[in-house]
Structure formats: C-alpha cells, structure tokens
Amino acid sequence: MTKLQKSIDKRNALIKATIELVNNNGFHATPMSKIAKMANVSPATIYLYFENKQDLVNQTYLEVKTKYTDFVFNTYDENTSIKTGFELIWKRIAEFNINECEYSFFLTQCNNTPIIDEPSRQEGIKHLQPLLDLWKRGKDEGVIKPISDYILYAYSINPISSLMMAQKLGQFQLTKANTEEAFLTAWDSIKL
Amino acid sequence: MTKLQKSIDKRNALIKATIELVNNNGFHATPMSKIAKMANVSPATIYLYFENKQDLVNQTYLEVKTKYTDFVFNTYDENTSIKTGFELIWKRIAEFNINECEYSFFLTQCNNTPIIDEPSRQEGIKHLQPLLDLWKRGKDEGVIKPISDYILYAYSINPISSLMMAQKLGQFQLTKANTEEAFLTAWDSIKL
Amino acid sequence: MTKLQKSIDKRNALIKATIELVNNNGFHATPMSKIAKMANVSPATIYLYFENKQDLVNQTYLEVKTKYTDFVFNTYDENTSIKTGFELIWKRIAEFNINECEYSFFLTQCNNTPIIDEPSRQEGIKHLQPLLDLWKRGKDEGVIKPISDYILYAYSINPISSLMMAQKLGQFQLTKANTEEAFLTAWDSIKL
Amino acid sequence: MTKLQKSIDKRNALIKATIELVNNNGFHATPMSKIAKMANVSPATIYLYFENKQDLVNQTYLEVKTKYTDFVFNTYDENTSIKTGFELIWKRIAEFNINECEYSFFLTQCNNTPIIDEPSRQEGIKHLQPLLDLWKRGKDEGVIKPISDYILYAYSINPISSLMMAQKLGQFQLTKANTEEAFLTAWDSIKL
DNA sequence: CATGAATGAGGATTCATTCAT
DNA sequence: TATGAATGAATCCTCATTCAT
Structure with a gap:
C-alpha cells in the first residue's frame, strides 16, 4: 500500500x-x-x-453532500418526460436515504442546526441544479405548478428526510410499497 | 407581585x-x-x-411543544368537513411558524438532532391526536389517501418547517400568497 | 475572615x-x-x-513594579542635595534588590524577554519620574553629566540588577561593603 | 559544494x-x-x-558567545596602557552590540532567563579572561578600583547591553556621540 | 429561594520527539 | 543523511455542577 x-x-x-x-x-x-x-x-x-474541528465537520459535510448528489444524479437523463425525470431523481434520493441512512441523517442534522459554516452550506446547495432545471422545464411545459422552487423542494424532496428520520427512530418502516406511495404523494404535490 | x-x-x-x-x-x-x-x-x-442541563432542555422542549399544540388546535372544530378542518389546523401551524419562528425553529432543531431524550420526544408526539383523528375520518370518508400517517405528516406538515428554515436562512419569504400556494400543495399531496 | x-x-x-x-x-x-x-x-x-495566562503575568508584573517603586521612593525627599537624593534612591533600590530578590529577579526577567505586553511595559516605566526629575535638577546645577537619561540609568541603576543576578547565580555576594563600593561606582559614573 | x-x-x-x-x-x-x-x-x-531542543539552544548560545568574544578580543593587544586596552575592548563590545544586535539581544535574553543550562553558562564566562587579566593589571598598577570584578563588569560592560535593549525597544538611539559618552561613563565608573 | 465563588473533569489544540522509508 | 508522517503527553482553557452563605 x-x-x-x-x-x-x-x-x-x-x-x-x-x-x-x-x-x-x-x-x-x-x-x-x-x-x-x-x-x-x-x-x-x-x-x-x-485545520480544526469546524473544518473537519465542514469537509465531512461537503464530502457527504458530494456522495449524495453524485449518487442522485448518476442515472439521470435530461431527455425524458418531466415525470419520468422527476421519478428517476426522486427514487435515487429515496434509495440513498434508505441504503445510506448514516449519510442522509448526517446531512439532515447539518441542514437543521448551526454546526455548518454558511460558506460550506452554500457550497452544498449548488449541486441540485439538474433538479431545478427539470422543474423550470416542467413549469414551462405546464406540467409542474408555477410556484417557488423552495416550496416544490419542501414538499417533494424534504419529506423523504422526514420519513428517513421516522424510520431511524423506529416509528416507521420504509418498505417498497410505502416508498411508492410516498413517491406518488410527492408527485401529486408538485404536478399541475 | x-x-x-x-x-x-x-x-x-x-x-x-x-x-x-x-x-x-x-x-x-x-x-x-x-x-x-x-x-x-x-x-x-x-x-x-x-435538575440539570438535559432536564432544562427537555422541559423547554415540552413547554414549547405545548405552546405549539395549544395554539394549533385552539380554533379547531371537529364538526367540519375534512378539508375545512385540515385547512384550519394547517393554517394555524403556518401562522405559528411565521409569527413564533423562535419557537418553531427550536422545535425543528430538537426534532432533527439527538439533543432531546426519547421519552420527551414521545411525550411531544401525543399532542397531535386531533389531527390524526381528522385523517382517520378522512380516510374512512375516502377523502384522504389511505396511507401511513407518517407519510401524510411528512408531506403536509413538515414542509412548513422546511419553509420556515429557508426563510430563517434568508433564502425565501413566506408571504400571504406563498402560504396559500403552500397550503394547496399540502392538500394536493394528501387528498385522494 | x-x-x-x-x-x-x-x-x-x-x-x-x-x-x-x-x-x-x-x-x-x-x-x-x-x-x-x-x-x-x-x-x-x-x-x-x-483573563488568561498573559493577563496573569502582565498583572503580576505591574503589581511587582508597583511594590518596587513604592518602596524605592517611599523615603525620598526632594529637598536635598543631588548626591544625597540619589544616594537615598539608589540605596533603596539596592535594598529592594537584596531583600526582595524574588521580586527584582522577576522584574529583570520581564524586562529582558518578550513575555510582557508592550502596554504593560509602558505602564511600568512611568513610575520612575522622581529619579528623572532629580537628574534634570542635577544637570541644571552642573552636578550630573549632561547626557541621556538612558545612559545615566544604564550605568547607575541597571548594574544593581546585574549584581543581583550574579548573586542569585551564587557567583557573588552583596555585602554591606560591596554595596557601598557599588554605590560609589554608580555615583562616579554619573557625577560630573 | x-x-x-x-x-x-x-x-x-x-x-x-x-x-x-x-x-x-x-x-x-x-x-x-x-x-x-x-x-x-x-x-x-x-x-x-x-540532541534536543535544550541542546540546540545551548549550542546556539555558545556559538554566539564565541562569535562575540572572538570579535571583541580580535584587535586586542596586551601591551598597551590599561585605559587604551580597556577602550579597545569596550569599543569592540559596543560595536558588536550595535552591528550584531540580533546576536547581542540573544545573549542578553539567555543571560537573564533560566533557558540556558548552568554548564553552558559557565562555559560562556571563561572567554572573558583577557578583560579580567587587564583589570588585574589595572588594580595592581593602581589605575582601576580595587573592587570585585563582578562590580567592574556590572558597571562598565553590562550597561552596553542595557543601551542596546533600549535601542531595540525604540526608546533610544546609539549614535557615535552617544557611544563616546557611554564609554567615558564606563571609564569613570571603574578608574581609580 | 438565591447566589457568587469554587472546582474537577474534560475538550481542543500544540509540540518535542520518533520512526519508517 | 534526510524526511514527512505520526504521536503521546502536555497545556490552556471551559463548563456543568456544587456549596457556603
């Protein structure tokens, strides 16, 4: 070695x-x-x-975030229908949350507390561009609700983290069937 | 005094x-x-x-959670249609998140980190019963999707916290119009 | 108590x-x-x-410096001849260096290393004014050499510290006789 | 190379x-x-x-001390009058203190703090023999005060370091004229 | 009830020194 | 000879908690 x-x-x-x-x-x-x-x-x-503890956590955050977006957009293909594209991304996110729940729980914790520097947080946001592009196209085509991306995100993506948290706390089990229901619910919330 | x-x-x-x-x-x-x-x-x-620091935070959590549920269900009336009832609750939650964002941010942080004891966390969940009852009725009446309450919650309630967080970070502004869009999105996600 | x-x-x-x-x-x-x-x-x-270690040493320095100057000028009387006045001050300094050698060694160490803040050092210098006034009068009267106070100080006062250091290292003994010789030497060096 | x-x-x-x-x-x-x-x-x-940090400082001390004495006694000639001999040595010391103040400040710091081993310190003292010999001759001839070498040293040599320190702290400037005054003061202090 | 002073245990960080290469 | 990586042992400082008043 x-x-x-x-x-x-x-x-x-x-x-x-x-x-x-x-x-x-x-x-x-x-x-x-x-x-x-x-x-x-x-x-x-x-x-x-x-450099120090803060730097260790910042770098850990960025590394995990990168793993996350790499995984999420790895199979993504721009040349599909809006719904298919969204499903592709959403299900990868769900898969990541289920299979790499250590990572996703870490991200959730970072996103909801003041432990990460603002610069590192900003850095982490950039990676979602493909999803935002998809939503833009969807809005243009009249398939996605013409509302703020923040709302779309809060309703279709964040709930996955919530469910992951619930599962981690043992209150809930993310099964195949469950996940399908959750996906349809996500789609219902953002489709026009 | x-x-x-x-x-x-x-x-x-x-x-x-x-x-x-x-x-x-x-x-x-x-x-x-x-x-x-x-x-x-x-x-x-x-x-x-x-008793000690943990107890201080636990009690703070429960106190805030109580303020939250007291406010949320204060105007609630069981004898309404499902949608009206849901709207009543949802908008109170939104109002709380907007007007008392110190409180709601605190709850969010507690809900997403290991700083609260499991017992206190369990204690905090109980208070949502009226909403769960409403959803039960809604499912029975075929108005609400017949899926896990956790999914319903993740999609219709949790996003409010997400939007509050975004607002706190200055990325997003929860206006009247925005809030209405958010409500409709919530309803779309859980209605059958 | x-x-x-x-x-x-x-x-x-x-x-x-x-x-x-x-x-x-x-x-x-x-x-x-x-x-x-x-x-x-x-x-x-x-x-x-x-506040911290630096503050502890700074304050210790100032405290010791104050003890020093308080002692040195305690018996001083402005209304004497130059030589008598100088002898009064010089012998008190010598007495302090001999009897309170812990203090004077500490001061010497602080004065010759970068362990004291510049502000604290400046603060410590102020206290010597009566000696400087005496020298001024002495120069005016043509009794003291008309040269820089720094030179006068280096030749008539600092040597006391040097002798104290030598004594501390066991190389030398500051006896009554010795001290008298040292005083005369000091006077020889600055008198006109 | x-x-x-x-x-x-x-x-x-x-x-x-x-x-x-x-x-x-x-x-x-x-x-x-x-x-x-x-x-x-x-x-x-x-x-x-x-060998270790202490050894590094000890050796540095001895090396600098050697540079110092080499320089100081380089031009010295035993076969001169006491005063001329003393002036020769004194002015070389002053020159060293002015031109190589990095070295002389280092020596001063070592001489006034417990950072140097006693053995190394002893080693460093030996080098001054020619000056001590001169003083011995001076005392025998009745030109130099019959007092301890430590006192002679404290009054005629150490002040140069004090003035160098003052210069380093920016309080004082060692000019040609100043230096001459300082030399005469040194001589006044030790001559009989 | 209320407190300011006191502290032991522990945390982040540094540093002289070593070791495999 | 030369080194960069590695480390155990400190070091400064903080903090939850206690106690005498």
Whole structure:
C-alpha cells in the first residue's frame, strides 16, 4: 500500500468516525479524542488532515453532500418526460436515504442546526441544479405548478428526510410499497 | 407581585434564554453560565428549577411543544368537513411558524438532532391526536389517501418547517400568497 | 475572615506562585496547573481572577513594579542635595534588590524577554519620574553629566540588577561593603 | 559544494533560525517545527545535529558567545596602557552590540532567563579572561578600583547591553556621540 | 429561594520527539 | 543523511455542577 493510499485511508476513517459520532451524539458532544480513537489514530493526527474541528465537520459535510448528489444524479437523463425525470431523481434520493441512512441523517442534522459554516452550506446547495432545471422545464411545459422552487423542494424532496428520520427512530418502516406511495404523494404535490 | 409569580418569571426567563441561545449556537455550544446571564440569574439558580442541563432542555422542549399544540388546535372544530378542518389546523401551524419562528425553529432543531431524550420526544408526539383523528375520518370518508400517517405528516406538515428554515436562512419569504400556494400543495399531496 | 479578604488572599497567592515559578522555570515552562497547585486552588479558579495566562503575568508584573517603586521612593525627599537624593534612591533600590530578590529577579526577567505586553511595559516605566526629575535638577546645577537619561540609568541603576543576578547565580555576594563600593561606582559614573 | 559544507550550512541555518525566533518570541514560544521551517529543513533533521531542543539552544548560545568574544578580543593587544586596552575592548563590545544586535539581544535574553543550562553558562564566562587579566593589571598598577570584578563588569560592560535593549525597544538611539559618552561613563565608573 | 465563588473533569489544540522509508 | 508522517503527553482553557452563605 502506498503512502498516499494510507493517507487517504486515514482521512476517510476520520470522516467516517465523524459521521457516526455526530449522528449519535451531536457535534458538540463529539470530542476530537473519540473521533481519533474510533479512527485508530492519535488526536494529533487529525490536525494533519484538518485545520480544526469546524473544518473537519465542514469537509465531512461537503464530502457527504458530494456522495449524495453524485449518487442522485448518476442515472439521470435530461431527455425524458418531466415525470419520468422527476421519478428517476426522486427514487435515487429515496434509495440513498434508505441504503445510506448514516449519510442522509448526517446531512439532515447539518441542514437543521448551526454546526455548518454558511460558506460550506452554500457550497452544498449548488449541486441540485439538474433538479431545478427539470422543474423550470416542467413549469414551462405546464406540467409542474408555477410556484417557488423552495416550496416544490419542501414538499417533494424534504419529506423523504422526514420519513428517513421516522424510520431511524423506529416509528416507521420504509418498505417498497410505502416508498411508492410516498413517491406518488410527492408527485401529486408538485404536478399541475 | 407574589413570590410564586417571581418564581414563574424566573423559570420563564430561563426557558426563553435557552431557546434563544440554543437556536443561535446549538445545545452543546450553549453554556449554563450564558443561559443564567441572559436570564439575569445566578448559574446556581438554574438548578433550583431544573435538575440539570438535559432536564432544562427537555422541559423547554415540552413547554414549547405545548405552546405549539395549544395554539394549533385552539380554533379547531371537529364538526367540519375534512378539508375545512385540515385547512384550519394547517393554517394555524403556518401562522405559528411565521409569527413564533423562535419557537418553531427550536422545535425543528430538537426534532432533527439527538439533543432531546426519547421519552420527551414521545411525550411531544401525543399532542397531535386531533389531527390524526381528522385523517382517520378522512380516510374512512375516502377523502384522504389511505396511507401511513407518517407519510401524510411528512408531506403536509413538515414542509412548513422546511419553509420556515429557508426563510430563517434568508433564502425565501413566506408571504400571504406563498402560504396559500403552500397550503394547496399540502392538500394536493394528501387528498385522494 | 471576610469573603473579600479570602478573594484577595487567593489572588495574592496566585501572584506569589507565578513569581516563584516563572523565576525558576521561565514563563512558558510554567503551566497554569502548577501555579494553581502552588497557590492551593483549582486551575479553573485562576480564571476567576485573570483573563488568561498573559493577563496573569502582565498583572503580576505591574503589581511587582508597583511594590518596587513604592518602596524605592517611599523615603525620598526632594529637598536635598543631588548626591544625597540619589544616594537615598539608589540605596533603596539596592535594598529592594537584596531583600526582595524574588521580586527584582522577576522584574529583570520581564524586562529582558518578550513575555510582557508592550502596554504593560509602558505602564511600568512611568513610575520612575522622581529619579528623572532629580537628574534634570542635577544637570541644571552642573552636578550630573549632561547626557541621556538612558545612559545615566544604564550605568547607575541597571548594574544593581546585574549584581543581583550574579548573586542569585551564587557567583557573588552583596555585602554591606560591596554595596557601598557599588554605590560609589554608580555615583562616579554619573557625577560630573 | 561538498557534503560537509552542506551539513555546516544546515547547522548554521538552524542556529540562525533559532536566534531569530527566540529573539522575537522567547524560547518556549519557539516550536521546533517553526525553527525547522525557517531553516528549510524537516523537523526530524534538527535531531541529526542537536540532541534536543535544550541542546540546540545551548549550542546556539555558545556559538554566539564565541562569535562575540572572538570579535571583541580580535584587535586586542596586551601591551598597551590599561585605559587604551580597556577602550579597545569596550569599543569592540559596543560595536558588536550595535552591528550584531540580533546576536547581542540573544545573549542578553539567555543571560537573564533560566533557558540556558548552568554548564553552558559557565562555559560562556571563561572567554572573558583577557578583560579580567587587564583589570588585574589595572588594580595592581593602581589605575582601576580595587573592587570585585563582578562590580567592574556590572558597571562598565553590562550597561552596553542595557543601551542596546533600549535601542531595540525604540526608546533610544546609539549614535557615535552617544557611544563616546557611554564609554567615558564606563571609564569613570571603574578608574581609580 | 438565591447566589457568587469554587472546582474537577474534560475538550481542543500544540509540540518535542520518533520512526519508517 | 534526510524526511514527512505520526504521536503521546502536555497545556490552556471551559463548563456543568456544587456549596457556603
């Protein structure tokens, strides 16, 4: 194994540990020492890869966000009907939320608390462009309601996170059937 | 002013300070000393009213949640059509989110992080019963989709919080017109 | 013992400990924990009395400097001959350096290293005014060499510190006879 | 360039960096990593040339002290009158303090704090022998006061450092004229 | 009830030093 | 010889909590 690979491994281990611990305890209840222990490095080593705790969380956020959007738009094809395109994206988002719930829970927590820098948050928003483009086209074609993207997003995308949270808390089970219902509900909410 | 009143005032001041500080800094970045200072009491005094920091936050959560449900169901009348009943509740929720955004932001933060005890969280859920009853009736009457309450909630209620968050971040403005669009979208998502 | 007295005692104990430890180990080799231990308080207690380590050393410096000048000019009388006045001041300085060598060594160390803030250093210089006034009169009367005060100071006052340092290192003993010789040497260097 | 030369260069770079950083920040506020960076070597490399941080400072001290005495006694000739001999030495010391103030400030700092080992300090004192010999002759001839060498040193040599410090702090300017006054003052203080 | 002073435990971060290469 | 990566042991400082008054 090369030196570079070992470095990357260590950085990844740190990010993984950060996600797990912040998910379970919150940012401020997650000491650097625990992150180090879980990643099998010395606390001092963290500072070779990250400037400080805030930087560690910011970078973790951006890394996870990138994984998220990469996955979400990976299968997306612009040349489809609005509904098909939306379904493609929505179901990938759902799949990510179900299969990578560690990641999606982390994102949710970051999005709803003041633990992330505003710059990093802004950086994370950019990635959704394809979905916004799709909605623009949908509005032009009279298929999607002519309302603010924020409303469209709040009603068709955010609920997936809510359901994921409910599942994490053991209140609810996201089955195949459930997911289909949820998708149709999302579509009902934004279609014209 | 009676002694009892003075006590209640102090307790209220502490809860108010907790909300403001947790909203701005997060739970663990909010020291007891700052809460005390903002409430104009000694740190030691907090422990006359609350067992410890966790208890303070739990009680704050329940208190705010109670304010929330009291407000939301205050004007509710069971003897209306499903849609009217839903609109009544939904708009009160929206009104609360807009006018008392300190409170609703606090609830959102609690709902999306591990800072609240599971027992307190469970306690907070109970209060929604009238809405669940309404949905049950709606499903029976064939007006509301026959799907899990969690999905209904995720699609028709949670988005209000999302929009409130967006507004708090300055990305979005909840106007009268906007709110009406949002309501119709909510209804579209759950109506059969 | 009153509460206030206990507070003052603690502050004094901290300053005493700071002097002793910095004298023996230097500023940066003196951890707050050791200062606390020697003063019989918890490390956290230091921060009730001082903002941080730098502030602790700055305040210690000023406190010692004040003790120094208070002592030095305590017996001074303006209405004497130049030589008598100078002798009065010089011998008090010598006495302080001999009897309170902890204090004078601390001052010397502060004066010769970058551990004291510039503002605190400036603050400490002010106190020497009576000596400067005496020299002014001496120059006017043609008794003192008409050269820079800095030179006068370097030759007549600073050597006392040097001798104190030598004594501390065990190389030299400041006896009565020695001190008299040193005084005459000082006078020879500045008298016209 | 030979391998040996490269080694010497590195050692010199390290010593130079040590002087500059200790002068500006003090011994303990000067991390090995910064010294390494300023000398353009790896931190690990320092340990090829020096046993540890203390050894690095000790050796730096001795090296500078050697430069100092080499310079000071370079032009010295034993076969002169006491006054001429003293003037020769004194003016070289002054010249060194003015032209190589980085070096002399470093020496002053070492001489007034506990950062140098006692052995190294002792080692550094030896070099002054020619001056002590001169004073011995002067006392025998009845030209120099029959008092302790420590007093002679404190009054005629140390003040140069004091003036250099004052100059470094920007309070005072060591001009030609000033220096001459200072020399005469030094001579007045020790001559019989 | 109310408090200011006090603190032990713990957290982020730094640093002298080592080690595999 | 030279190094960059790695680290354990501090170090400064904070904070939830207690206690004497």
